Amino acid sequence: MRKIVIGGRGLVEGYGGGELLVSPEPISFYGGVDPLTGVVREPNHPLEGKSIAGKILVFPRGKGSTVGSYVLLSLKDRGKAPAGIVNIRSEPIIIVGCVLAEVPLMDRPDKNPLEVLKSGMWGRITVQGRKARLEVIP
Amino acid sequence: MHLTREEEAILAGSMGDGYAKAMKVVVKVAEALEAPRLIRIEHAHISGISYKNIGESGLKFLESLAESGAKASVPATINPAGMDLEKWRRMGISEEFALKQLRVIRALTKLGLKPTLTCTPYLYEKIPRRAQVAWAESNAVLYANSICELYTNREGGPLALMEAIVGRAPYVDYRIDENRKPTVIVDLRSLKRDIRQRSLYAAVGYFIGRMVKEGVPLLLGLPPDMTLAETKLMLAAIGTSGSLTMVRLGDSDSGLPRVRVSNLQDIFAELPAALSDEGVVALGCPHLSPGELSRLANLASKYGKPKRRVIVFTARAAKRYAPKALEILVRQGFEVYYDTCMVVADLKAMGVDEVLVDSAKAAYYLSTQGFNVGLFLRSDIKRILYD
Numbered sequence: 102m103r104k105i106v107i108g109g110r111g112l113v114e115g116y117g118g119g120e121l122l123v124s125p126e127p128i129s130f131y132g133g134v135d136p137l138t139g140v141v142r143e144p145n146h147p148l149e150g151k152s153i154a155g156k157i158l159v160f161p162r163g164k165g166s167t168v169g170s171y172v173l174l175s176l177k178d179r180g181k182a183p184a185g186i187v188n189i190r191s192e193p194i195i196i197v198g199c200v201l202a203e204v205p206l207m208d209r210p211d212k213n214p215l216e217v218l219k220s221g222m223w224g225r226i227t228v229q230g231r232k233a234r235l236e237v238i239p
Numbered sequence: 240m241h242l243t244r245e246e247e248a249i250l251a252g253s254m255g256d257g258y259a260k261a262m263k264v265v266v267k268v269a270e271a272l273e274a275p276r277l278i279r280i281e282h283a284h285i286s287g288i289s290y291k292n293i294g295e296s297g298l299k300f301l302e303s304l305a306e307s308g309a310k311a312s313v314p315a316t317i318n319p320a321g322m323d324l325e326k327w328r329r330m331g332i333s334e335e336f337a338l339k340q341l342r343v344i345r346a347l348t349k350l351g352l353k354p355t356l357t358c359t360p361y362l363y364e365k366i367p368r369r370a371q372v373a374w375a376e377s378n379a380v381l382y383a384n385s386i387c388e389l390y391t392n393r394e395g396g397p398l399a400l401m402e403a404i405v406g407r408a409p410y411v412d413y414r415i416d417e418n419r420k421p422t423v424i425v426d427l428r429s430l431k432r433d434i435r436q437r438s439l440y441a442a443v444g445y446f447i448g449r450m451v452k453e454g455v456p457l458l459l460g461l462p463p464d465m466t467l468a469e470t471k472l473m474l475a476a477i478g479t480s481g482s483l484t485m486v487r488l489g490d491s492d493s494g495l496p497r498v499r500v501s502n503l504q505d506i507f508a509e510l511p512a513a514l515s516d517e518g519v520v521a522l523g524c525p526h527l528s529p530g531e532l533s534r535l536a537n538l539a540s541k542y543g544k545p546k547r548r549v550i551v552f553t554a555r556a557a558k559r560y561a562p563k564a565l566e567i568l569v570r571q572g573f574e575v576y577y578d579t580c581m582v583v584a585d586l587k588a589m590g591v592d593e594v595l596v597d598s599a600k601a602a603y604y605l606s607t608q609g610f611n612v613g614l615f616l617r618s619d620i621k622r623i624l625y626d
Binding site: 131 | 375394
């Protein structure tokens with residue numbers, strides 16, 4: 102199987118590698134993710150019970166309370182932040198959280214990641230300026 | 240995106256690390272939203288104040304930002320905290336929580352924010368008409384845009400704080416006149432009498448938020464004598480059930496697409512809690528205004544102590560405008576708290592399990608916190624408290 106390369110818009114600079122965790126549903130960080138452990142605890146969420154710590158987290162966009170930005174910061178403080186985030190379209194909760202927690206963030210991927218990516222694949226995200234790239238191996 | 244020389248300099252650190260970080264956040268958001276530039280704001284209102292919500296990391300972040308010497312560049316106010324700053328012991332708050340909450344307030348004050356601790360800044364703040372502002376707290380955002388002719392997007396708590404520090408916000412969406420024109424008509428005319436007689440403002444608002452997902456609805460058929468209190472109850476409900484940023488109130492028709500609302504059953508079916516008359520009554524989501532406090536005090540003067548426990552939440556500033564009313568309420572056994580509200584405080588610590596509210600916003604958030612919630616209509620308040 103060939104490596105998958107997805108380009109996109111760089112929003113927060115940095116790089117990181119890790120296992121992919123893909124959610125077809127938006128994520129609410131406040132209330133939806135445990136700020137101490139990084140485990141998704143929103144009832145009936147596709148990622149319920151899974152930890153986002155160290156993962157490259159792929160989901161359409163953020164939702165819910167804007168205090169969610171501080172949850173990303175809390176995860177960073179405890180070494181439980183995701184290694185990188187890929188959104189279809191980022192909104193301010195995720196952008197502010199990623200700037201404060203220094204988590205690389207990209208959006209507007211040139212292929213639909215929800216169709217071509219699966220949890221359990223391994224990836225590396227690189228964001229330099231406006232350019233972003235996600236390289237994924239099975 | 241275009242940045243002025245001054246903005247570039249702040250971003251590069253000319254005013255220090257705190258300002259640079261704040262500018263970085265604002266610029267990143269502006270870029271993502273494809274704003275052509277930033278615009279100066281004249282006021283900011285910040286949410287995310289309760290220690291219960293922002294936690295240890297939020298507290299540390301605010302303290303380090305304050306330590307960096309950053310300060311709000313514009314007048315700015317803050318949302319309710321997790322406790323009454325004076326009567327927290329009576330609320331069952333632990334000493335540990337209280338100390339953390341006071342540290343949050345101290346950091347925010349050091350950042351130059353006025354500790355108003357209310358979600359109704361529009362009642363007490365003096366802000367020029369048609370000003371660009373940066374408000375978080377959805378009920379305040381809807382009120383600002385729809386009633387006060389202020390210009391703001393739904394900024395979110397941490398973002399509004401950064402915007403307050405740099406005195407600027409991304410120039411997009413509802414900051415531009417063109418995007419504030421009505422896009423859809425919500426025709427409530429056939430319900431006009433019911434809305435007025437049964438005080439269905441919260442219920443109708445919640446329904447509108449569910450139905451209209453985007454744009455600016457023009458609401459036709461609301462009673463022309465709708466009070467400030469009723470307006471704020473309705474707008475808070477609209478802000479809770481959806482992501483709308485503003486509405487327009489009108490009486491004239493136009494050629495826009497139209498949604499007709501004529502069935503009360505549909506409206507009640509969408510509510511976040513069922514109508515009920517059991518439980519501890521909690522009032523003040525949004526914070527009760529001086530006018531509402533005085534109407535409540537009139538009831539209390541006439542009928543005395545209510546037959547059940549009633550907890551009232553309002554702004555400390557209300558004390559200046561309605562001191563007599565507040566005295567009467569306290570004398571008649573109403574539990575009055577300032578600086579906090581039923582959504583961000585810990586009602587469980589106050590011994591509440593089953594709660595009865597007239598606010599669709601409160602009903603929604605208290606349900607998500609696991610409370611047994613019932614709704615009552617504002618027009619039934621005398622019956623709920625005394626019959």
